[in-house]
Every structure is written in C-alpha cells, then in structure tokens.
Amino acid sequence: MNKTIFITGASSGIGKAAAKLFSEKGWNVIATMRNPEKETELNKIQNVTVLKLDVTNLKQIQETVQKVLETREVDVVFNNAGYALMGALEAISDEQLVDQMETNFLGVVRVTKAFIPYFREKNAGLFITTGSSAGLAGFPVGSIYDASKWAIEGWSESLSFELAQFGIGIKTIEPGLVATEIGNKSPVATHPAYDEMLNSFMSFIGQSKEITTAEQIAEVVYGAATDGTKKLRYVCGEDAIAMYTHRLAVGDEVFREDIQQMLEGGTSII
Incomplete structure (x- = not known):
C-alpha cells in the first residue's frame, strides 16, 4: 500500500515542491493551504488531494485532521x-x-497534537517540520521570526x-536561504x-550566492521521511551548513562579533 503524507503550506515554495516530489515517488499526498481555490497545479495530479487549512484556525485544524483520518491512513505529517x-x-x-x-x-504544535492520538494508536508515524538556520543562530532584525524557529527546536x-515510546518520530529540516516566494511575501516592519x-x-541576504532551491529542500524532506533513522535535525543548504559549522567552531560570542562585523561592511558568514 502506498504511503500518505499530510503537508501544510503546500501552495508554494518548499511545501509545493515536496507535494510534487512525494507524488512522483508514488506517495499519496494531502496538500493543504489557506486558499485551495487558487491552486492550479497540485489539483491536477492524480495522487494529490488539495484541502483548505489555515494553521492559525484551531477548529479548522481539528475538523480537517478528523475528516482526513476518517477516510484514509496517514504515515507522515510535514x-x-x-x-x-x-x-x-x-x-x-x-x-x-x-x-x-x-x-x-502554534500552528505546528496544534497540527501535531491533532495527529498524535492517531499515531499513538497505530504505534507508528513521523512528524517533519520546516525549521530554519534562524532556529540555530539569532540574526539581526529577525527576533520574532527567529524566536518562532528556536521554539520549534526546543x-x-x-x-x-x-x-519515542509509541514508535513516533519527529524531525526538523533546517535550511538556510531558499529561493521561494517567502522572501517576497514576508512583511518587513x-x-x-x-x-x-x-x-x-x-x-547581505540579497547578495548571497548560496541560495538553495525549494526542490533541493524537498529532497531533504523526502530523505528524512524515508531514511529510517532517529535523526532529529537536518541542516541543509551550503550556507546553513557553513554558518552552523562556523558557529560551533568559534563559539557564540565570536560568532556574534562576526555578525556585527558583517553589518559594518565585513565579510558575510551567511
């Protein structure tokens, strides 16, 4: 029997790329998004089901998950x-x-909580979350975004x-800069x-040459879903790997000094 993955935020970027990749690999895909009526690609793929879901709406989360689990099995939640x-x-x-x-x-927490009883009863299941290199280090003018990603880590x-006692896994994908619409759509205060x-x-972000594609990150997500390991974190993208390696090597304070120098016109470490 083909496995099934439930994806939130599948209207663009990493979510859409993952939906396409998993469907190509023979998985059944439940691709959720806030405005499914605007979707023009995923709803044309035979083994993809597009559903409405706003992860800030608790009632909608509970109802959508219940509806899905009444009709099919789910193996992975992304x-x-x-x-x-x-x-x-x-x-x-x-x-x-x-x-x-x-x-x-909270959207991640609530979607996860809605699926836990189901996974616990079948003694199997996997949660994968899109984190960020901003969940591994704090960067300027991103304190609230970084906080949301650091929260995911802990x-x-x-x-x-x-x-773990119920055979359920949880993994986090931690990309650096990704060439998706998030940069264009994200608000700037x-x-x-x-x-x-x-x-x-x-x-500095705009000048970065180490930008990973959504399709490359989707490959990491697929690997995390299928590698059979208990690995917790998947740092991915050359920029994120280099940044995190540097931070671990030099320590927190030197890393912060490097960021400050970057702001003042020094060499970028991102």
Whole structure:
C-alpha cells in the first residue's frame, strides 16, 4: 500500500515542491493551504488531494485532521506552513508578533497534537517540520521570526522523548536561504532608528550566492521521511551548513562579533 503524507503550506515554495516530489515517488499526498481555490497545479495530479487549512484556525485544524483520518491512513505529517517577519522588535506591532507565533509555532504544535492520538494508536508515524538556520543562530532584525524557529527546536527535542515510546518520530529540516516566494511575501516592519541595520542585513541576504532551491529542500524532506533513522535535525543548504559549522567552531560570542562585523561592511558568514 502506498504511503500518505499530510503537508501544510503546500501552495508554494518548499511545501509545493515536496507535494510534487512525494507524488512522483508514488506517495499519496494531502496538500493543504489557506486558499485551495487558487491552486492550479497540485489539483491536477492524480495522487494529490488539495484541502483548505489555515494553521492559525484551531477548529479548522481539528475538523480537517478528523475528516482526513476518517477516510484514509496517514504515515507522515510535514508541518511546513510559515513565513518570515523581518524588522526590529520596536517596529513590530503586537498583532504582527502574535500572528508570527500563531503561524510558525502554534500552528505546528496544534497540527501535531491533532495527529498524535492517531499515531499513538497505530504505534507508528513521523512528524517533519520546516525549521530554519534562524532556529540555530539569532540574526539581526529577525527576533520574532527567529524566536518562532528556536521554539520549534526546543519543542521538537523535548517532544521526541514523549513520542519515542509509541514508535513516533519527529524531525526538523533546517535550511538556510531558499529561493521561494517567502522572501517576497514576508512583511518587513520599519523604524527609522533601525533602518540602517535593516537595510544592511537585507542587502547581505540579497547578495548571497548560496541560495538553495525549494526542490533541493524537498529532497531533504523526502530523505528524512524515508531514511529510517532517529535523526532529529537536518541542516541543509551550503550556507546553513557553513554558518552552523562556523558557529560551533568559534563559539557564540565570536560568532556574534562576526555578525556585527558583517553589518559594518565585513565579510558575510551567511
């Protein structure tokens, strides 16, 4: 019997690339998104089912998961929905702050919680989450986005102990810069006191040559779903691997000094 993967945030980027790849590999794919009526590709693939799901809507999460599990089995849940809110904390409204955490962190937690009883009963299952290199190191003008990804890291590691006794796995994918629509769609909060830092950091991001494609990250997701290991973190993308290796080698304070020098016109380490 073909396996089934449930994907959130499948309308673009890594989510859509993963949906296509898993379907090509013979998996049944449940691709969820906020506006399925706008989807023009995935709904044409025979083994892909497109469903509406806003991960900030708890009732919709519960109803959608229940509906899915009443009609089919699910083997893997890929929590991918998310976006990057950039800007200094002083520039970010409370509404923006809450929405970022509701989407990137609580959405993941709530979707996962909805599936746990099902996976526990069958003593099998795997959760994969799209984290970020921003969950491994803190970067300028990204404190709330970084916080949402750091939260994923601690939550996943802690939860792994709860789930392991029931044969359930949990893994996190940690890419660096990815050539997806997230960069164009993500909101940027501005404040004159921090514009110089924001512009400097965004300039470094824009000039980066080490950008991974969504399709390359989808391959990592597929590997995580099929490698049969208990590996917790998958750092991927040359930039993320180089950055994380450097941080571990030099330590937190030297790494922070390197970031500061980068902002002041030094060599990029991202």
